Amino acid sequence: MKTDLGDLNAFVAVARAGGFREGARVSGSSASFLSEAVRRLEGQLGVRLLNRTTRSVVPTEAGKGLLERLGPALSEVESALDVVNGFRDRPAGALRLNVPVSAARLVLPAIVPPFLAAYPDIRLEVVTDESFVDVIAAGCDAGIRYDERLEQDMIAIPIGPRIQRFAIAASPDYLDRRGRPQHPRELLGHACLLGRFSSGAMTAPWEFERDGEIVRVDPTGPLIVRVGGATDLAVDAAISGTGIVCLFEDWLRPHIDSGALEPILEPWWQRFSGPFLYYPGRRLVPAPLRAFIDFVKASATA
Incomplete structure (x- = not known):
């Protein structure tokens, strides 16, 4: 069975976002495009993947199983494709950060404008969340949190004021x-x-x-x-x-x-102590995130 990779990405975007409209906002697609892609995937697989109501979109048991297996696989595909990005003159693509409101207010204002000026081909999205989350499960590339005690497969670097x-x-x-x-x-x-x-x-x-x-x-x-x-x-x-x-x-x-x-x-x-930028150490770092990490390190020594 040959399944379109775009349809799989559409399903993951909607399932993670909890809706077609939010999934469209996160993925940069339209809600109608995602709806058609998921409908096509369900028709090909012969099973319903999402339960849709007027208020919510929730994965079925089959959808949960597929999402659990697809997440890491698609991340590896993105990492493989990102290798090509390394041959560009300037890094390009999307970078999604999960941060607390305090970091969005007190840390990022001094970093984001000059970073985006230095890398105009990168599109940055900042998601605020006060709980400590699995950045990969949340569809983000990296996060910012206080306290460097993180999971073993996470890498943490200082960002912002240290005290x-x-x-x-x-x-x-x-x-x-x-x-x-x-x-x-x-x-x-x-x-x-x-x-x-x-x-x-x-x-x-x-x-x-x-x-x-x-x-x-x-x-x-x-x-x-x-x-x-x-x-x-x-x-x-x-x-x-x-x-x-x-x-x-x-x-x-x-x-x-x-x-x-x-x-x-x-x-x-x-x-x-000040906050840390953390990201998974078990996979290839995407070019936009690598650019951001290097920029943060350079800013700290400037």
Whole structure:
């Protein structure tokens, strides 16, 4: 049985994206093209691969089995074809990164514009996701996360600032009304603005460190936001006087410098290592990703 490789790619794109419209956006095709390709593949195989409803597209058991086997195989095909890309004067193609919102906001703005200017034939897509994901299963080439402890088949390289701090701050109006904490434990008597990850885990307890002493407090407050997409709401609430916010210093710095927020307990702000770009080490690195890796390394030494 001779099956069109394009039809297989179409099925994988739709199955991974969970829909024809999203699959079309990711793959750069049209939804109608993907629909026809999947229908043709199902007709050739004589089995339904996707269950379609008005709200979702979900692989059948047969579709799940096919997707599980096709993913690695198509990745190897892409890697083989990418060898040809190495003979071009300039790398070309798509590069898809999976990153947390903090990296998209604080790390990539200094890297992406000059990278795309240097490599105009590369099309970069950035997907924000707060959970640690299998970048290959998510259809991405690489990811950015904090903490270099990754799976054994992953390679990690530093990207962005190597040392960062968590900062806490509140509006001057709030601090005039409620008082200015002099020790982290005093935060237990304040309205603190908290975050929750998609996994359900909270951003509390907050951790502070000074002269080797580590203090952890588990504050409460009137607002909990989803980490990533709703983080700016917590910042806006802090500026409006609702409570105290704890976040990356670089995220809060513009508001601190403008006077909208006042730093609290700055000698206690905890330092932590910067993020890492990670990618699978078990296969040939695609040319666009190799270009990005080299660019990140060169930027770090510049």
